[in-house]
Amino acid sequence: MSEPTSNRQLTVKGPFGFKINPPVFWISVSIVIVFSIVTLLNQDNIHQIFSEIRAWISAHMGWFYILLVNVFVIFCLFLAFGPYRHVRLGGANAKTEFNYWQWFTMLFNAGIGLALMFYSLTEPISHFASPPPIEGHEAHAPQLAFALTFLHWGIHGWAIYGVLGLAVAFFAYNRKFPLSLRSTLYPILGERIYGWVGHTVDILTAIATIFGLATTLGIGIQYISAGLHYLFGLPDSLSVQIILVFGLTVASTISLIRGLRKGIKTLSVFSAWLAITILTFVFVVGPTQFLLDSLVQNTGYYLQNFLSLGTWAESYTATNWQDEWTLFYWGWWFAWAPFVGIFVARISKGRTVREFIGGVILAPTLATIVWITILGGAGIYEELFGAGGIAEAVGTDLNTSIYVLLERYPLSFFSSLLVVLVGLIFFVTSSDSGSFVVDCITSSTDGDTPKKQRVFWCTLEGLVASMLLLGGGLVALQTASLTMGLPIAFIMIPMSYALIKELKKEIGTGEEIP
Numbered sequence: 001m002s003e004p005t006s007n008r009q010l011t012v013k014g015p016f017g018f019k020i021n022p023p024v025f026w027i028s029v030s031i032v033i034v035f036s037i038v039t040l041l042n043q044d045n046i047h048q049i050f051s052e053i054r055a056w057i058s059a060h061m062g063w064f065y066i067l068l069v070n071v072f073v074i075f076c077l078f079l080a081f082g083p084y085r086h087v088r089l090g091g092a093n094a095k096t097e098f099n100y101w102q103w104f105t106m107l108f109n110a111g112i113g114l115a116l117m118f119y120s121l122t123e124p125i126s127h128f129a130s131p132p133p134i135e136g137h138e139a140h141a142p143q144l145a146f147a148l149t150f151l152h153w154g155i156h157g158w159a160i161y162g163v164l165g166l167a168v169a170f171f172a173y174n175r176k177f178p179l180s181l182r183s184t185l186y187p188i189l190g191e192r193i194y195g196w197v198g199h200t201v202d203i204l205t206a207i208a209t210i211f212g213l214a215t216t217l218g219i220g221i222q223y224i225s226a227g228l229h230y231l232f233g234l235p236d237s238l239s240v241q242i243i244l245v246f247g248l249t250v251a252s253t254i255s256l257i258r259g260l261r262k263g264i265k266t267l268s269v270f271s272a273w274l275a276i277t278i279l280t281f282v283f284v285v286g287p288t289q290f291l292l293d294s295l296v297q298n299t300g301y302y303l304q305n306f307l308s309l310g311t312w313a314e315s316y317t318a319t320n321w322q323d324e325w326t327l328f329y330w331g332w333w334f335a336w337a338p339f340v341g342i343f344v345a346r347i348s349k350g351r352t353v354r355e356f357i358g359g360v361i362l363a364p365t366l367a368t369i370v371w372i373t374i375l376g377g378a379g380i381y382e383e384l385f386g387a388g389g390i391a392e393a394v395g396t397d398l399n400t401s402i403y404v405l406l407e408r409y410p411l412s413f414f415s416s417l418l419v420v421l422v423g424l425i426f427f428v429t430s431s432d433s434g435s436f437v438v439d440c441i442t443s444s445t446d447g448d449t450p451k452k453q454r455v456f457w458c459t460l461e462g463l464v465a466s467m468l469l470l471g472g473g474l475v476a477l478q479t480a481s482l483t484m485g486l487p488i489a490f491i492m493i494p495m496s497y498a499l500i501k502e503l504k505k506e507i508g509t510g511e512e513i514p
Contacts, residue, residue, distance in 0.1 A: 010178060010194065010444035018453045021444040023199040028206040028442055029460070035211075036464050039480075040471035047476035053483045057331070058323040061486060065330040066313055068489055072159040073310075075496060079166065080357040084503040087353045089166075090173035096350035100359070102265050103351075105272040107344045108364050109429040115216060116153065116371060117275075117423055118223050121402050122394045123149045124376030128383065129391045132321040134312055137305075142380050146298040146373065151309050152326065153368045154302070157333040158361040164341030164492060166356055167499040169348050174506060178444040179346060181205045181338055181491065187498040201491065205338040206441045208484040212336050213434040214464040215478040220427050221245055221465070226399030227420040231413065242466050248424065249462030252431035256454045260347065260447075264432055271425040278418055279374045285409045286374075287381040294380070295373045302369070334485030337492070342437045346446060353503075379405055435461060 014020035039046045079085065088094050098106070127145035131137075137144050167184040177183035182198035189197060221241050228244075229236035255263035283291055302309075314322040348356055379390040382405065393404040402419060406412045435457040440447050468474045 016452060017450050018456075019443045019445055019449045021199075021202070021442060023196075024202045024206060024444070025442040027199075027203050028210070028438075031203070031207055032210050032460065032464060035480075036467055036477075039476050040467060043471060043476045047479055050476065050479040050483055054331070054479055055323070057483065057486055058320075058327045062322065062327050063313055065327055065334075065485075065489065066311060068493075069156045069160060069330055069333075070310055072163050072492075072496075073155055076159045076162050076357050076361055080354050083507060084500075085352065085354040087170075087174075087503060087506050089169045089351050089353075089356065090349045094173065094350040097260075098265065098347055102269060103347055104359060104363055105268040106260075106265055106347055106429075106433070107340075107360060108367065109268040109271060109426060110340050110343045110433040112153065112364070112368070115220075116368065117419070117426055118220070118398070119149075119153075120372045120375040121379050121390075121405060122398050123152070124372060125379050125383070125391050125394045125401070128380060129395070132314075132325070133317045133319060134309070135316060136308070142294070142384070143298055143301040145380070146294070146376065147302040147305055147309060148325070149372050149376065150298070150302045150365075150369055152329040153372065154365040155306075155361060156310060157329065158364050160333045160337050160492075161340045161344065162357055162360040163496055163499075164337045165344040165348070165360060166353065167495050168342050169345035169351075169356070170499060170502065172345060172446070173349050175502065179342060179440045179446045180444060181342070181441075181495075184495040184498055185491075187501050188494050202441050202444075204484065204487060205342075206438050208335050208481065208488065209339040209434055209438050209441070210461060210464065211477055211481040211484070212332075212339060213430065213461055214468060215474055215481055217245070217427060217431060217461065218465045218469050218474040219478075220423065220430070221248070221469070223399045224420060224423045224427065226397065227403060227416065227423065230400050230403045231416055231420065238470060241469055245462055245466045245469065248427050249431065249458055252428045252435065252462075253455050253458040255428055256432040256435050256458055257451045260436075264429060264436070267425055267429050267432075271422055271429060274418060274422045274425065275371075278415065278422060279371060281411075281415055281418075282378050282406075282409070283374050285411075286378045287385075290381050290385075291374055291377045294377045295370065298373055298377075299369055328482065331482040331485035334488045334492075335481050337488055338441075339434055339437050342440060343433050346436075346440065375402070375405075382408060431458060431461060 010021045011019050012022060014022065014025065096103070124145045127148050128142055131141070131144060132148070134144070168179060168181065171177045171183040171186065172179045175186070177186060180202050182193045182201045185198070185201070186193050192198065221244050225236050225241045225244060228234045228240070234240055255267055257263065312322070344360055351359065382388060382390045386408070390401065390405055393401040403416045406415045406419070409415065435454060436447055438457050439449055439454055443449050443453070468477055
């Protein structure tokens with residue numbers, strides 16, 4: 001497939017020297033600003049409307065989410081071990097831009113770094129204290145609590161990122177299309193992707209990214225603020241949170257201006273080493289033998305029940321546990337897939353299909369299992385064999401529960417300070433990588449835009465997060481963001497078909513087979 005000439009007509013010179021795709025840029029900015037203001041003024045109504053939409057999705061489309069994520073897991077296995085495994089992103093002679101460690105740390109930071117720091121302790125404890133009524137599984141079993149957490153943060157979710165990211169990367173590097181979701185639909189829609197069908201797809205992608213980031217950053221800043229209050233007695237107030245948002249937005253902007261190599265990559269690698277330091281500390285001074293034993297048992301239980309837990313649809317129970325947990329996560333993974341997928345695509349040139357699937361799915365899942373087992377396992381140990389109180393701390397304040405755990409160990413002040421520092425850096429890396437992706441989408445480029453344009457997107461995200469913190473609209477926006485997962489899920493079905501169609505053409509040339 002040759003490069004379409006209409007590809008070059010998407011990007012034009014905008015105000016202030018910006019490079020923009022006018023329909024996508026202006027409509028996305030307008031919707032973000034208008035919706036944020038409307039949410040602040042009518043947050044109860046907005047929250048109610050989107051809560052009802054989300055409830056309808058859970059009640060009527062939950063089976064679809066569950067089925068689709070499992071189909072994507074199988075699809076990724078086929079890609080990794082099937083006839084297309086040796087296809088290289090960018091062509092047979094393409095070279096990688098980043099080594100494995102740099103590549104992994106960047107995709108991990110963009111994908112779940114900030115959120116995992118928050119939930120790695122609280123979720124296993126929550127499932128242990130209030131287990132779901134799953135047939136055939138022992139209630140209050142620690143291994144069930146971990147298996148459910150692995151389900152929500154492991155292979156299934158990363159398979160969503162993997163499918164979308166691989167499709168975007170292939171069409172960008174092997175077919176020379178813009179780095180956007182619309183490009184993946186060219187084999188089906190043809191030149192119509194350059195019209196309003198394509199514009200709509202990119203607008204949806206940009207809005208989902210901005211709103212998803214705003215809510216995550218808003219929630220993350222509350223976690224960081226609570227940590228500073230816990231450590232130093234700083235007021236855990238809105239004014240402090242707004243100051244933190246401002247300072248971290250400036251840091252994110254500086255990182256984004258420095259670019260992928262000097263900014264995002266450097267911070268991602270640094271934060272990864274800090275996170276490893278925290279995990280090593282808890283592993284060494286905590287219940288080491290218990291953590292080793294539970295790592296083996298938790299992983300084994302997860303693998304043994306991979307199919308049953310992954311396809312559990314709460315058919316024979318009358319609770320809403322799955323709506324609040326599993327379906328919440330699937331909606332969130334789908335809503336975030338364009339952001340993470342496009343970012344991962346941008347940093348993955350030169351990887352083979354097998355390398356990509358292994359790096360985007362297997363490596364983060366293994367790291368996540370270790371991370372959750374160490375922090376969550378330390379909390380479970382305290383509940384089972386220690387002084388207890390961790391479940392109570394989680395129930396009282398999710399934001400400070402990890403500091404309550406670290407108080408049980410020596411050097412608690414320094415370890416808690418390190419947790420806050422990692423949270424700060426994860427905030428910055430999430431913000432700058434998200435701004436980078438929105439810039440790519442709204443400009444129809446690979447991020448080669450003026451520095452002041454990147455400043456604009458970082459600033460807008462910080463402003464949206466600040467506005468919603470001040471007005472209390474984060475919950476309403478989070479609920480609205482989750483509803484965007486469903487249209488993204490539907491888009492990924494023809495996208496997967498288009499990917500296979502073009503991969504067949506790729507190996508048909510014989511150039512990609514080593």
